[in-house]
Amino acid sequence: MAGRGVSTFDQTINLDDHDNSELTRAVLPRTEGKYDRALCRFDKFLALHPTAVSPPDIRSYKGFLEFVAKNMKGRLGSKGPPTVETVDGFRRDFEAGLLLRRGYNMPETISTTVREWIKQGLKEKVGLCEEEMDKDGLSPNDLTILMTQLWCRDFKEYRGTCPDRTRVQLSAAILIYCFTSARSGEVHESTARRDLSRKEKHEGEDEDIGAHAIAACYKHFILTIELVDGVRMLVLTYSRVYVKGYWKKKRWELPIHAFYEIYREELPLFFNFLMFFIPMASADRAFRDYESAQEILDTVESIACGPEEKVITTIEFKPEVLDVPVFRPYDEQDIKLSTGRSRGADAFGKEFAELGHRSGYTRNVTGRACRRWALMEADKNHSVTARMKYAGHIRQDTFGRSYAHPLSEVDGPATYLGVSTRHEHIQNRRSMGMYRHPQLWQSLPAKAEFEFQERSDIISLDNSMQQLSKQLLGLQSPEEKRQIQLQQHRIYNQKQSLYSEELRRIQKAQPRRSTTQVGTIHEQTFFHYVRRVMPERDRLAQILPLSGTLRSDTGREALKALEVLCTRESSVAYRSGMRPVNGKCVCGMPMQSIGYPKWEKTVMQNIASSATYGFKASRNGLITVSVIWIGQRTCFGAI
Known part of the structure; x- marks a missing residue:
């Protein structure tokens, strides 16, 4: 039995094709680039300091890291020196580069000595930054404030061919980060994985690392109609393919997340990810067999199934859109203009932080805050294995080191006294509520x-x-x-x-005399005065905060309005007598020569004496403002 099948093993090989060299762990090309940059800095250090030795002894190693710390700019605090963690990370890259490129393995004694010296000696000598990332999370209450600002108060002027699709896209992105605990580089284009960098520096190698591919595309989503707890509903699954270190993992190790149509409790419509995903996909003509969201909802209502059928049917995407990113740059919101690029993670981060500032938060709202809150809640309600799968973690202690909030979850007084505990004050302190000023100045006084x-x-x-x-x-x-x-x-x-x-400096010093709003909060924003020329935005501001489901009357109305926003090239509606004719304004000027963003700003901020609609401002001493139901891109001279 031991020799069974050996007779067929008669094909020889050339042993000279192999050698006795030891292989190190596989490294991505972009990671090799980090190692090479560290070695280039070391070579520059040697050129400027002739007494330094290579490979470095302890003295030269300390001098090299001081050289790096003094020439490296930090990103936290006053953007002076880097942090201790940044310098230690550079140390690891340098030692890995020495081993990979020059075959020198740094002795453990030297590495440990220098690592400990960074924490104390170098920190004092150079004045390394001691700032740390905030540990606060984005709570459901914070999410409510952000979504209310975005849809009920905000008049941010977005750019692009379909400017208001950016607003829909931002809402969907916020929810996917909150509900999946994804890192920003998994959904949007990671800065470290940019296609341009790969092509220029790696000459086409590592093809799968192209920035256009490392993003949430339609191929990562599956939309089905299922029977859940006896109720027919839409279910959307999202495969987080590009988690950290995904290229080393098997497919079954990657997390998959599910979103569904009907929650067990009534919640505002803007808390449902499908509310924003389906209109975006419909506007992209991504569904193979359906033209609109309404057709999909009608199918859910009418499709017949037996009690034994759990997954009733799959709503297929068109093959040509599978590789198209769902979240695209502002100049590629129209899918016909898509080049395969995704919205950048850094661009999303800035946009998210700006929304937080407009909502009254004095600190940056980040995708990491969404991830942190999601993981803290998962840690309370699920097993360690489930939490690690949800987070995409490999090591069990990653959560405790990087995500757990320093505020103890134990109610100390109640625990010691043996009385019923309170928990809401702990949740409040773990959120970003402490850093919100309802009357925060949005511009300099x-x-x-x-x-x-x-x-x-x-x-x-x-x-x-x-x-x-x-x-x-x-x-x-x-x-x-x-x-x-x-x-x-x-x-x-x-x-x-x-x-x-x-502005940030002034905001920090802004007094907090009262948190009571004077008048109606919605009347204190510019959107309150221009919403009448924006019918879809006006209606969405009324119904998105309401509780309901996608198939309710309000849900269907919201989906229809969101579909319009995802395809319309302007934010305002035409007045019938002022529509362009044959590509020209009513004054005869070609539409291409009229800059729409400039026009919109001029129209919205000027008072029109012959207004179709007029109403008084709030009691804050604001003047009476009138708004005309006018068309987009109409030149102001024609008005």
């Missing part, structure tokens, strides 16, 4: 604005912008114009950054 504009650095930037504008007028070459425009863009971004820093 008049005096602070004047002082800001009179600052020498701001005046210098304004003068530079004027000089560039004059140069631009005399240029004929498109390339020269482009270079000037890039310089203008950099100056504009620099001024905006300085403005934001000054």
